[in-house]
Amino acid sequence: MLALDWGTTSLRGARLDVQGQVLEERSFARGILTVQAGEFPAVFETCFGDWMQAPDALCLMSGMVGSRQGWLEAPYCACPAGFAEIAAQLAWVEPGRIAIVPGLCCEMDGIPNVKRLERIPDVMRGEETQIFGALQLLGLQDALLVLPGTHSKWVQVRAGRIQSFSTFMTGEFFALLRQHSILSRTLPSGDTEFDDAAFEQGVTLALRGHSLLQTAFSTRTLSLFDRLPATALPSYLSGLVIGEELRAQPMAVGSSVVVIGSEALTQRYQKALALRGVAAQCLGAKATWTGLWAIAQTLARPN
Protein backbone atom coordinates (compact mmCIF):
# COMPACT_ATOMS: atom_id res chain seq x y z
CA MET A 1 0.00 0.00 0.00
CA LEU A 2 0.87 3.67 -0.36
CA ALA A 3 0.66 5.96 2.68
CA LEU A 4 0.54 9.73 2.14
CA ASP A 5 0.88 12.67 4.50
CA TRP A 6 -0.32 15.60 2.38
CA GLY A 7 -0.16 18.77 4.40
CA THR A 8 -0.26 22.54 3.88
CA THR A 9 3.37 22.93 2.87
CA SER A 10 4.67 19.45 2.06
CA LEU A 11 3.74 16.10 0.53
CA ARG A 12 5.37 12.95 1.89
CA GLY A 13 4.70 9.38 0.86
CA ALA A 14 5.81 5.87 1.85
CA ARG A 15 5.43 2.50 0.17
CA LEU A 16 4.63 -0.14 2.81
CA ASP A 17 4.84 -3.93 2.63
CA VAL A 18 2.10 -6.25 3.91
CA GLN A 19 3.56 -6.10 7.43
CA GLY A 20 3.46 -2.29 7.37
CA GLN A 21 7.24 -1.91 7.04
CA VAL A 22 8.50 1.06 5.01
CA LEU A 23 10.04 -0.01 1.67
CA GLU A 24 10.69 3.47 0.28
CA GLU A 25 9.93 7.10 1.16
CA ARG A 26 9.54 10.24 -0.98
CA SER A 27 9.07 13.89 -0.12
CA PHE A 28 7.95 16.83 -2.31
CA ALA A 29 7.47 20.57 -1.78
CA ARG A 30 3.92 20.16 -3.12
CA GLY A 31 1.82 21.07 -0.08
CA ILE A 32 -1.82 21.82 -0.86
CA LEU A 33 -1.06 25.55 -0.95
CA THR A 34 0.90 24.92 -4.18
CA VAL A 35 -1.89 22.90 -5.83
CA GLN A 36 -4.77 24.55 -7.69
CA ALA A 37 -8.29 23.11 -7.44
CA GLY A 38 -8.59 20.31 -10.01
CA GLU A 39 -4.84 19.66 -10.19
CA PHE A 40 -4.65 17.13 -7.35
CA PRO A 41 -4.99 14.02 -9.59
CA ALA A 42 -2.16 15.24 -11.85
CA VAL A 43 0.19 16.06 -8.94
CA PHE A 44 -0.60 12.67 -7.40
CA GLU A 45 0.11 10.87 -10.68
CA THR A 46 3.41 12.72 -11.17
CA CYS A 47 4.67 12.01 -7.67
CA PHE A 48 3.35 8.50 -7.02
CA GLY A 49 1.90 7.16 -10.30
CA ASP A 50 4.55 4.44 -10.55
CA TRP A 51 3.74 3.14 -7.06
CA MET A 52 0.04 2.83 -8.01
CA GLN A 53 0.66 0.53 -11.01
CA ALA A 54 -0.22 -2.72 -9.19
CA PRO A 55 -3.85 -3.78 -9.88
CA ASP A 56 -4.76 -3.96 -6.15
CA ALA A 57 -2.85 -0.80 -5.14
CA LEU A 58 -4.40 1.10 -2.24
CA CYS A 59 -3.55 4.66 -1.19
CA LEU A 60 -4.59 6.22 2.12
CA MET A 61 -3.89 9.91 2.75
CA SER A 62 -4.13 12.11 5.82
CA GLY A 63 -3.64 15.84 6.39
CA MET A 64 -4.96 19.05 4.87
CA VAL A 65 -5.61 17.21 1.60
CA GLY A 66 -9.00 16.45 3.21
CA SER A 67 -9.84 20.12 3.83
CA ARG A 68 -12.06 22.39 1.75
CA GLN A 69 -8.92 23.60 -0.06
CA GLY A 70 -7.71 20.01 -0.63
CA TRP A 71 -8.49 17.22 -3.09
CA LEU A 72 -11.81 16.21 -1.51
CA GLU A 73 -13.38 17.51 1.69
CA ALA A 74 -13.53 14.77 4.33
CA PRO A 75 -16.03 15.89 7.02
CA TYR A 76 -14.60 16.07 10.56
CA CYS A 77 -15.33 13.31 13.10
CA ALA A 78 -16.50 14.77 16.41
CA CYS A 79 -14.59 13.94 19.62
CA PRO A 80 -14.56 11.74 21.55
CA ALA A 81 -13.49 9.57 18.60
CA GLY A 82 -11.74 6.22 18.45
CA PHE A 83 -9.76 4.44 15.80
CA ALA A 84 -12.86 2.59 14.56
CA GLU A 85 -14.82 5.79 13.84
CA ILE A 86 -11.96 7.30 11.87
CA ALA A 87 -11.47 4.14 9.83
CA ALA A 88 -15.19 3.91 9.09
CA GLN A 89 -15.49 7.46 7.77
CA LEU A 90 -12.90 7.55 5.01
CA ALA A 91 -13.65 9.89 2.11
CA TRP A 92 -13.09 7.87 -1.07
CA VAL A 93 -11.53 9.74 -3.99
CA GLU A 94 -11.61 6.53 -6.08
CA PRO A 95 -13.70 3.80 -4.44
CA GLY A 96 -11.54 0.94 -3.16
CA ARG A 97 -8.35 2.60 -4.40
CA ILE A 98 -7.65 6.11 -2.99
CA ALA A 99 -9.13 7.48 0.26
CA ILE A 100 -8.64 10.37 2.68
CA VAL A 101 -8.73 9.96 6.46
CA PRO A 102 -11.12 12.46 8.12
CA GLY A 103 -9.85 15.07 10.57
CA LEU A 104 -11.31 15.64 14.04
CA CYS A 105 -13.20 18.46 15.69
CA CYS A 106 -13.87 19.09 19.35
CA GLU A 107 -15.22 21.87 21.56
CA MET A 108 -13.52 23.43 24.56
CA ASP A 109 -15.13 25.43 27.33
CA GLY A 110 -15.50 29.06 26.34
CA ILE A 111 -17.43 31.88 28.01
CA PRO A 112 -20.38 30.74 30.16
CA ASN A 113 -23.75 32.32 29.29
CA VAL A 114 -22.47 33.86 26.06
CA LYS A 115 -24.40 31.83 23.54
CA ARG A 116 -22.13 32.00 20.51
CA LEU A 117 -18.97 31.47 22.56
CA GLU A 118 -20.07 29.04 25.27
CA ARG A 119 -18.14 26.32 23.46
CA ILE A 120 -15.13 27.07 21.26
CA PRO A 121 -14.38 24.67 18.42
CA ASP A 122 -10.97 23.26 17.55
CA VAL A 123 -9.86 21.15 14.58
CA MET A 124 -7.06 18.87 13.39
CA ARG A 125 -6.26 17.10 10.12
CA GLY A 126 -3.48 14.55 9.93
CA GLU A 127 -2.54 14.48 13.60
CA GLU A 128 -5.38 11.97 14.38
CA THR A 129 -3.59 9.45 12.16
CA GLN A 130 -0.24 10.03 13.87
CA ILE A 131 -1.90 9.67 17.26
CA PHE A 132 -3.50 6.29 16.53
CA GLY A 133 -0.21 5.15 14.99
CA ALA A 134 1.68 6.23 18.10
CA LEU A 135 -0.76 4.50 20.46
CA GLN A 136 -0.32 1.28 18.48
CA LEU A 137 3.50 1.56 18.39
CA LEU A 138 3.69 2.24 22.14
CA GLY A 139 0.89 -0.11 23.18
CA LEU A 140 -0.96 2.68 25.01
CA GLN A 141 -4.69 3.21 25.68
CA ASP A 142 -4.38 6.31 27.87
CA ALA A 143 -1.97 9.15 27.18
CA LEU A 144 -1.34 12.86 26.91
CA LEU A 145 0.29 13.60 23.55
CA VAL A 146 1.77 16.69 21.97
CA LEU A 147 2.43 17.15 18.24
CA PRO A 148 4.61 20.26 18.13
CA GLY A 149 4.87 22.47 15.08
CA THR A 150 3.42 25.57 13.43
CA HIS A 151 0.17 24.76 15.24
CA SER A 152 0.97 22.41 18.13
CA LYS A 153 -1.75 20.00 19.20
CA TRP A 154 -2.19 18.78 22.79
CA VAL A 155 -4.29 15.65 22.87
CA GLN A 156 -5.95 13.72 25.68
CA VAL A 157 -6.53 10.01 24.98
CA ARG A 158 -8.52 7.77 27.32
CA ALA A 159 -9.42 4.11 26.74
CA GLY A 160 -8.02 4.37 23.22
CA ARG A 161 -10.27 7.29 22.26
CA ILE A 162 -9.30 10.91 21.60
CA GLN A 163 -11.33 12.78 24.22
CA SER A 164 -10.28 16.36 23.48
CA PHE A 165 -7.46 18.41 22.09
CA SER A 166 -6.35 22.00 21.78
CA THR A 167 -4.23 23.96 19.32
CA PHE A 168 -1.38 26.32 20.24
CA MET A 169 0.04 28.60 17.53
CA THR A 170 3.54 28.20 18.99
CA GLY A 171 5.58 27.63 15.83
CA GLU A 172 3.72 30.39 14.02
CA PHE A 173 4.24 32.91 16.86
CA PHE A 174 7.96 32.07 16.81
CA ALA A 175 8.16 32.64 13.05
CA LEU A 176 6.17 35.90 13.26
CA LEU A 177 8.42 37.27 15.99
CA ARG A 178 11.58 36.00 14.29
CA GLN A 179 10.76 37.38 10.84
CA HIS A 180 8.28 40.23 11.09
CA SER A 181 8.54 41.86 14.53
CA ILE A 182 10.92 44.48 15.92
CA LEU A 183 12.92 41.51 17.26
CA SER A 184 13.88 40.61 13.70
CA ARG A 185 16.20 43.65 13.74
CA THR A 186 18.06 42.31 16.79
CA LEU A 187 18.13 38.62 15.86
CA PRO A 188 20.71 37.35 13.35
CA SER A 189 19.10 36.98 9.93
CA GLY A 190 20.51 33.56 9.03
CA ASP A 191 20.41 30.21 10.84
CA THR A 192 22.33 29.96 14.09
CA GLU A 193 23.53 26.96 16.04
CA PHE A 194 21.11 25.83 18.74
CA ASP A 195 22.14 27.29 22.12
CA ASP A 196 21.09 24.87 24.84
CA ALA A 197 21.63 27.20 27.78
CA ALA A 198 19.77 30.13 26.19
CA PHE A 199 16.87 27.83 25.21
CA GLU A 200 16.55 26.50 28.75
CA GLN A 201 16.70 30.04 30.16
CA GLY A 202 13.85 31.06 27.87
CA VAL A 203 11.77 28.07 28.98
CA THR A 204 12.53 28.75 32.64
CA LEU A 205 11.47 32.40 32.41
CA ALA A 206 8.24 31.47 30.62
CA LEU A 207 7.41 28.78 33.20
CA ARG A 208 7.65 31.43 35.93
CA GLY A 209 4.33 32.73 34.64
CA HIS A 210 5.10 36.01 32.91
CA SER A 211 3.03 36.77 29.82
CA LEU A 212 4.64 36.12 26.42
CA LEU A 213 3.66 39.72 25.52
CA GLN A 214 6.20 40.79 28.15
CA THR A 215 8.91 38.13 27.93
CA ALA A 216 9.17 38.48 24.14
CA PHE A 217 10.37 42.08 24.63
CA SER A 218 13.18 40.83 26.90
CA THR A 219 14.76 39.28 23.79
CA ARG A 220 15.36 42.85 22.62
CA THR A 221 16.48 44.41 25.90
CA LEU A 222 18.83 41.53 26.84
CA SER A 223 20.53 42.17 23.52
CA LEU A 224 20.53 45.99 23.92
CA PHE A 225 22.30 45.61 27.28
CA ASP A 226 24.72 42.92 26.02
CA ARG A 227 23.42 40.28 28.43
CA LEU A 228 22.88 37.70 25.66
CA PRO A 229 24.93 37.47 22.45
CA ALA A 230 22.97 37.81 19.20
CA THR A 231 23.65 34.16 18.28
CA ALA A 232 21.85 33.01 21.47
CA LEU A 233 18.69 35.04 20.86
CA PRO A 234 16.83 32.68 18.48
CA SER A 235 17.24 29.77 20.94
CA TYR A 236 16.16 32.02 23.84
CA LEU A 237 13.05 33.13 21.93
CA SER A 238 12.26 29.52 21.01
CA GLY A 239 12.47 28.68 24.72
CA LEU A 240 10.09 31.53 25.58
CA VAL A 241 7.32 30.37 23.22
CA ILE A 242 7.69 26.65 23.95
CA GLY A 243 7.83 27.43 27.68
CA GLU A 244 4.61 29.45 27.37
CA GLU A 245 2.96 26.47 25.64
CA LEU A 246 4.06 24.10 28.42
CA ARG A 247 3.03 26.48 31.19
CA ALA A 248 -0.53 26.33 29.89
CA GLN A 249 -0.79 22.51 30.17
CA PRO A 250 -2.28 20.87 33.24
CA MET A 251 0.50 18.29 33.79
CA ALA A 252 1.58 16.82 37.11
CA VAL A 253 5.27 16.74 37.99
CA GLY A 254 6.45 13.16 37.40
CA SER A 255 3.93 12.46 34.64
CA SER A 256 4.79 11.55 31.07
CA VAL A 257 3.90 12.91 27.62
CA VAL A 258 4.19 11.35 24.16
CA VAL A 259 5.88 13.80 21.75
CA ILE A 260 5.41 13.18 18.01
CA GLY A 261 7.40 15.18 15.49
CA SER A 262 10.74 15.78 13.79
CA GLU A 263 13.85 14.89 15.77
CA ALA A 264 14.94 18.53 16.15
CA LEU A 265 11.57 19.58 17.59
CA THR A 266 10.96 16.55 19.81
CA GLN A 267 14.41 17.06 21.36
CA ARG A 268 13.54 20.67 22.22
CA TYR A 269 10.25 19.63 23.76
CA GLN A 270 11.94 16.87 25.72
CA LYS A 271 14.37 19.41 27.21
CA ALA A 272 11.59 21.87 27.98
CA LEU A 273 9.34 19.17 29.52
CA ALA A 274 12.22 18.08 31.75
CA LEU A 275 12.34 21.63 33.18
CA ARG A 276 8.62 21.19 33.97
CA GLY A 277 9.39 17.85 35.68
CA VAL A 278 7.67 15.81 32.99
CA ALA A 279 9.14 12.87 31.04
CA ALA A 280 8.85 12.56 27.23
CA GLN A 281 8.51 9.56 24.92
CA CYS A 282 9.48 10.71 21.42
CA LEU A 283 8.28 9.39 18.06
CA GLY A 284 8.83 10.52 14.47
CA ALA A 285 7.25 10.06 11.03
CA LYS A 286 6.79 6.34 11.66
CA ALA A 287 3.62 7.14 13.62
CA THR A 288 1.93 8.40 10.43
CA TRP A 289 2.79 5.30 8.38
CA THR A 290 1.72 2.97 11.20
CA GLY A 291 -1.56 4.85 11.59
CA LEU A 292 -2.41 4.69 7.89
CA TRP A 293 -1.37 1.02 7.69
CA ALA A 294 -3.60 0.16 10.68
CA ILE A 295 -6.57 1.86 9.00
CA ALA A 296 -5.89 -0.12 5.81
CA GLN A 297 -6.11 -3.36 7.81
CA THR A 298 -9.73 -2.57 8.71
CA LEU A 299 -10.80 -2.48 5.06
CA ALA A 300 -12.31 -5.55 3.43
CA ARG A 301 -10.14 -5.82 0.32
CA PRO A 302 -10.90 -7.92 -2.80
CA ASN A 303 -7.62 -9.86 -2.35
Next chain:
Amino acid sequence: MLALDWGTTSLRGARLDVQGQVLEERSFARGILTVQAGEFPAVFETCFGDWMQAPDALCLMSGMVGSRQGWLEAPYCACPAGFAEIAAQLAWVEPGRIAIVPGLCCEMDGIPNVKRLERIPDVMRGEETQIFGALQLLGLQDALLVLPGTHSKWVQVRAGRIQSFSTFMTGEFFALLRQHSILSRTLPSGDTEFDDAAFEQGVTLALRGHSLLQTAFSTRTLSLFDRLPATALPSYLSGLVIGEELRAQPMAVGSSVVVIGSEALTQRYQKALALRGVAAQCLGAKATWTGLWAIAQTLARPN
Protein backbone atom coordinates in the same frame (compact mmCIF):
# COMPACT_ATOMS: atom_id res chain seq x y z
CA MET B 1 8.63 77.29 23.74
CA LEU B 2 8.42 74.40 21.29
CA ALA B 3 7.54 70.91 22.56
CA LEU B 4 8.33 67.90 20.32
CA ASP B 5 7.32 64.25 20.51
CA TRP B 6 9.69 62.62 17.98
CA GLY B 7 9.03 58.90 17.87
CA THR B 8 9.79 55.90 15.69
CA THR B 9 7.06 56.53 13.13
CA SER B 10 5.84 60.08 13.67
CA LEU B 11 6.95 63.60 14.58
CA ARG B 12 4.53 65.85 16.45
CA GLY B 13 5.15 69.35 17.72
CA ALA B 14 3.31 72.04 19.70
CA ARG B 15 3.99 75.73 20.25
CA LEU B 16 3.22 76.62 23.88
CA ASP B 17 2.67 79.99 25.52
CA VAL B 18 4.29 81.02 28.82
CA GLN B 19 1.44 79.35 30.76
CA GLY B 20 2.01 76.07 28.87
CA GLN B 21 -1.17 76.39 26.79
CA VAL B 22 -1.06 74.97 23.27
CA LEU B 23 -1.07 77.74 20.63
CA GLU B 24 -0.60 75.52 17.57
CA GLU B 25 0.11 71.84 16.76
CA ARG B 26 1.79 70.15 13.79
CA SER B 27 2.25 66.51 12.84
CA PHE B 28 4.55 64.92 10.24
CA ALA B 29 5.19 61.36 9.01
CA ARG B 30 8.88 61.93 9.74
CA GLY B 31 9.52 59.39 12.51
CA ILE B 32 13.20 58.65 13.15
CA LEU B 33 12.99 55.58 10.90
CA THR B 34 12.59 57.96 7.94
CA VAL B 35 15.56 60.16 8.90
CA GLN B 36 19.16 59.29 7.96
CA ALA B 37 21.99 59.96 10.40
CA GLY B 38 23.04 63.59 9.98
CA GLU B 39 19.72 64.71 8.50
CA PHE B 40 18.03 65.54 11.81
CA PRO B 41 18.93 69.26 11.80
CA ALA B 42 17.56 69.67 8.26
CA VAL B 43 14.29 67.86 9.02
CA PHE B 44 13.90 69.91 12.21
CA GLU B 45 14.51 73.15 10.30
CA THR B 46 12.01 72.23 7.58
CA CYS B 47 9.25 71.28 10.01
CA PHE B 48 9.73 73.82 12.80
CA GLY B 49 12.33 76.40 11.65
CA ASP B 50 9.75 79.21 11.63
CA TRP B 51 8.76 78.51 15.25
CA MET B 52 12.44 78.77 16.29
CA GLN B 53 12.93 82.33 14.91
CA ALA B 54 12.52 84.11 18.27
CA PRO B 55 15.92 84.91 19.86
CA ASP B 56 15.06 83.12 23.14
CA ALA B 57 13.31 80.14 21.51
CA LEU B 58 13.63 76.87 23.45
CA CYS B 59 12.83 73.38 22.11
CA LEU B 60 12.48 70.28 24.29
CA MET B 61 12.02 66.89 22.65
CA SER B 62 11.15 63.44 23.98
CA GLY B 63 10.90 60.00 22.35
CA MET B 64 13.13 57.82 20.20
CA VAL B 65 14.93 60.95 18.94
CA GLY B 66 17.15 60.35 22.00
CA SER B 67 18.05 56.78 21.02
CA ARG B 68 21.22 55.56 19.32
CA GLN B 69 19.35 55.81 15.99
CA GLY B 70 18.11 59.35 16.80
CA TRP B 71 19.56 62.85 16.66
CA LEU B 72 21.72 62.53 19.79
CA GLU B 73 21.85 59.65 22.25
CA ALA B 74 20.50 60.69 25.66
CA PRO B 75 21.68 58.08 28.20
CA TYR B 76 18.88 56.36 30.16
CA CYS B 77 18.08 57.43 33.73
CA ALA B 78 17.84 54.39 36.03
CA CYS B 79 14.63 53.77 38.03
CA PRO B 80 13.51 54.74 40.56
CA ALA B 81 13.58 58.17 38.94
CA GLY B 82 11.68 61.36 39.71
CA PHE B 83 10.85 64.44 37.72
CA ALA B 84 13.94 66.28 39.06
CA GLU B 85 16.40 63.61 37.80
CA ILE B 86 14.89 63.63 34.31
CA ALA B 87 14.96 67.43 34.12
CA ALA B 88 18.60 67.52 35.30
CA GLN B 89 19.87 65.06 32.69
CA LEU B 90 18.76 66.67 29.44
CA ALA B 91 20.99 65.96 26.43
CA TRP B 92 21.66 69.34 24.78
CA VAL B 93 21.78 69.36 20.99
CA GLU B 94 22.38 73.15 21.03
CA PRO B 95 23.20 74.44 24.52
CA GLY B 96 20.37 76.53 25.95
CA ARG B 97 18.29 76.13 22.80
CA ILE B 98 17.46 72.49 21.83
CA ALA B 99 17.49 69.53 24.26
CA ILE B 100 16.34 65.92 24.43
CA VAL B 101 14.70 64.40 27.52
CA PRO B 102 16.41 61.13 28.57
CA GLY B 103 14.53 57.83 28.59
CA LEU B 104 14.37 55.46 31.55
CA CYS B 105 15.68 51.97 32.22
CA CYS B 106 14.74 49.56 34.97
CA GLU B 107 15.33 45.93 35.88
CA MET B 108 12.69 43.31 36.62
CA ASP B 109 13.15 40.01 38.44
CA GLY B 110 14.36 37.33 36.05
CA ILE B 111 15.69 33.84 36.77
CA PRO B 112 17.23 33.40 40.24
CA ASN B 113 20.81 32.06 40.28
CA VAL B 114 21.29 32.48 36.53
CA LYS B 115 23.86 35.25 36.50
CA ARG B 116 23.19 36.88 33.13
CA LEU B 117 19.39 36.68 33.55
CA GLU B 118 18.90 37.32 37.27
CA ARG B 119 17.63 40.79 36.39
CA ILE B 120 16.01 41.59 33.05
CA PRO B 121 16.27 45.15 31.75
CA ASP B 122 13.44 47.21 30.31
CA VAL B 123 13.49 50.61 28.63
CA MET B 124 11.24 53.51 27.62
CA ARG B 125 11.76 56.74 25.68
CA GLY B 126 9.06 59.40 25.59
CA GLU B 127 6.62 57.76 27.98
CA GLU B 128 8.48 59.20 31.02
CA THR B 129 7.55 62.69 29.81
CA GLN B 130 3.90 61.76 29.35
CA ILE B 131 3.84 60.21 32.82
CA PHE B 132 5.18 63.28 34.62
CA GLY B 133 2.79 65.43 32.58
CA ALA B 134 -0.13 63.21 33.56
CA LEU B 135 0.80 63.23 37.26
CA GLN B 136 0.87 67.03 37.16
CA LEU B 137 -2.44 67.32 35.29
CA LEU B 138 -4.17 64.91 37.69
CA GLY B 139 -2.40 66.08 40.85
CA LEU B 140 -1.24 62.54 41.68
CA GLN B 141 1.86 61.31 43.54
CA ASP B 142 1.00 57.59 43.54
CA ALA B 143 -0.51 55.76 40.58
CA LEU B 144 -0.49 52.78 38.28
CA LEU B 145 -0.40 53.97 34.68
CA VAL B 146 -0.65 52.27 31.30
CA LEU B 147 0.45 53.78 27.99
CA PRO B 148 -1.08 51.41 25.44
CA GLY B 149 0.31 51.03 21.94
CA THR B 150 2.67 48.99 19.80
CA HIS B 151 4.68 48.39 22.98
CA SER B 152 2.43 49.10 25.97
CA LYS B 153 4.12 50.34 29.13
CA TRP B 154 2.78 49.58 32.63
CA VAL B 155 4.24 51.99 35.14
CA GLN B 156 4.26 52.07 38.94
CA VAL B 157 4.63 55.54 40.50
CA ARG B 158 5.11 56.08 44.24
CA ALA B 159 5.72 59.42 45.97
CA GLY B 160 6.04 61.11 42.58
CA ARG B 161 8.83 58.77 41.40
CA ILE B 162 8.68 56.08 38.70
CA GLN B 163 9.58 52.93 40.66
CA SER B 164 9.41 50.35 37.89
CA PHE B 165 7.75 49.59 34.59
CA SER B 166 7.33 46.77 32.10
CA THR B 167 6.74 46.56 28.37
CA PHE B 168 4.07 44.42 26.67
CA MET B 169 4.26 43.95 22.89
CA THR B 170 0.46 44.01 22.65
CA GLY B 171 -0.04 46.29 19.66
CA GLU B 172 2.73 44.58 17.74
CA PHE B 173 1.33 41.08 18.43
CA PHE B 174 -2.06 42.27 17.18
CA ALA B 175 -0.54 43.66 13.98
CA LEU B 176 1.55 40.50 13.40
CA LEU B 177 -1.49 38.24 13.81
CA ARG B 178 -3.72 40.56 11.78
CA GLN B 179 -1.33 40.98 8.84
CA HIS B 180 1.14 38.10 8.71
CA SER B 181 -0.39 35.02 10.41
CA ILE B 182 -2.78 32.37 9.13
CA LEU B 183 -5.54 34.52 10.72
CA SER B 184 -4.95 37.16 8.05
CA ARG B 185 -6.67 34.78 5.58
CA THR B 186 -9.80 34.67 7.75
CA LEU B 187 -9.94 38.31 8.83
CA PRO B 188 -11.30 40.96 6.44
CA SER B 189 -8.42 42.77 4.74
CA GLY B 190 -9.70 46.34 5.14
CA ASP B 191 -10.81 48.32 8.18
CA THR B 192 -13.97 47.17 9.92
CA GLU B 193 -16.25 48.95 12.34
CA PHE B 194 -15.39 48.31 15.99
CA ASP B 195 -17.61 45.52 17.37
CA ASP B 196 -18.14 46.15 21.08
CA ALA B 197 -19.61 42.75 21.93
CA ALA B 198 -16.91 40.78 20.10
CA PHE B 199 -14.18 42.89 21.73
CA GLU B 200 -15.61 42.27 25.20
CA GLN B 201 -15.92 38.54 24.46
CA GLY B 202 -12.24 38.42 23.46
CA VAL B 203 -11.25 40.23 26.67
CA THR B 204 -13.43 37.92 28.77
CA LEU B 205 -11.94 34.76 27.27
CA ALA B 206 -8.38 36.04 27.78
CA LEU B 207 -9.10 37.01 31.40
CA ARG B 208 -10.18 33.40 32.07
CA GLY B 209 -6.48 32.51 31.91
CA HIS B 210 -6.03 30.63 28.63
CA SER B 211 -2.75 31.23 26.82
CA LEU B 212 -2.79 33.65 23.88
CA LEU B 213 -1.08 30.88 21.87
CA GLN B 214 -4.36 28.97 22.22
CA THR B 215 -7.01 31.70 22.18
CA ALA B 216 -5.55 33.30 19.03
CA PHE B 217 -6.40 30.09 17.12
CA SER B 218 -10.04 30.39 18.21
CA THR B 219 -10.28 33.46 15.95
CA ARG B 220 -9.87 31.02 13.05
CA THR B 221 -12.10 28.21 14.28
CA LEU B 222 -14.95 30.50 15.37
CA SER B 223 -14.95 31.79 11.83
CA LEU B 224 -14.66 28.31 10.23
CA PHE B 225 -17.74 27.19 12.20
CA ASP B 226 -19.67 30.43 11.52
CA ARG B 227 -19.90 31.36 15.19
CA LEU B 228 -18.54 34.87 14.61
CA PRO B 229 -18.99 36.91 11.41
CA ALA B 230 -15.78 37.97 9.65
CA THR B 231 -16.43 41.64 10.45
CA ALA B 232 -16.37 40.86 14.21
CA LEU B 233 -13.04 39.03 14.13
CA PRO B 234 -10.63 42.01 14.30
CA SER B 235 -12.41 43.36 17.40
CA TYR B 236 -12.45 39.86 18.95
CA LEU B 237 -8.69 39.46 18.32
CA SER B 238 -8.03 42.93 19.73
CA GLY B 239 -9.93 41.86 22.86
CA LEU B 240 -7.84 38.69 23.14
CA VAL B 241 -4.48 40.50 23.13
CA ILE B 242 -5.58 43.41 25.35
CA GLY B 243 -7.24 40.92 27.73
CA GLU B 244 -3.98 38.94 27.90
CA GLU B 245 -2.13 42.15 28.78
CA LEU B 246 -4.61 42.98 31.56
CA ARG B 247 -4.62 39.44 32.94
CA ALA B 248 -0.88 39.78 33.59
CA GLN B 249 -1.23 42.90 35.78
CA PRO B 250 -1.47 42.63 39.56
CA MET B 251 -4.49 44.93 40.01
CA ALA B 252 -7.08 44.71 42.76
CA VAL B 253 -10.76 44.82 41.88
CA GLY B 254 -11.99 48.32 42.68
CA SER B 255 -8.62 49.98 42.02
CA SER B 256 -7.94 52.61 39.37
CA VAL B 257 -5.48 53.02 36.50
CA VAL B 258 -4.40 56.10 34.53
CA VAL B 259 -4.57 55.37 30.77
CA ILE B 260 -2.58 57.69 28.46
CA GLY B 261 -3.02 57.43 24.71
CA SER B 262 -5.19 58.15 21.67
CA GLU B 263 -8.92 58.34 22.25
CA ALA B 264 -9.63 55.13 20.29
CA LEU B 265 -7.12 53.10 22.32
CA THR B 266 -7.92 54.56 25.74
CA GLN B 267 -11.61 53.79 25.17
CA ARG B 268 -10.78 50.14 24.42
CA TYR B 269 -8.62 49.89 27.54
CA GLN B 270 -11.32 51.51 29.63
CA LYS B 271 -13.86 48.89 28.46
CA ALA B 272 -11.40 46.05 29.05
CA LEU B 273 -10.40 47.35 32.49
CA ALA B 274 -14.08 47.55 33.47
CA LEU B 275 -14.37 43.79 32.77
CA ARG B 276 -11.46 43.34 35.18
CA GLY B 277 -13.28 45.46 37.78
CA VAL B 278 -10.83 48.36 37.49
CA ALA B 279 -11.64 52.03 36.81
CA ALA B 280 -9.76 54.12 34.24
CA GLN B 281 -8.81 57.82 34.10
CA CYS B 282 -8.01 58.64 30.47
CA LEU B 283 -5.62 61.30 29.11
CA GLY B 284 -4.38 62.15 25.61
CA ALA B 285 -1.54 64.04 23.94
CA LYS B 286 -1.86 66.90 26.43
CA ALA B 287 0.21 64.85 28.89
CA THR B 288 3.27 65.13 26.62
CA TRP B 289 3.03 68.91 26.22
CA THR B 290 2.46 69.42 29.95
CA GLY B 291 5.46 67.18 30.76
CA LEU B 292 7.80 69.05 28.42
CA TRP B 293 6.53 72.43 29.62
CA ALA B 294 7.09 71.44 33.27
CA ILE B 295 10.68 70.43 32.47
CA ALA B 296 11.25 73.78 30.75
CA GLN B 297 10.17 75.56 33.94
CA THR B 298 13.11 73.99 35.81
CA LEU B 299 15.68 75.58 33.49
CA ALA B 300 17.32 78.90 34.41
CA ARG B 301 16.72 80.95 31.23
CA PRO B 302 18.46 84.23 30.26
CA ASN B 303 15.12 86.07 29.99
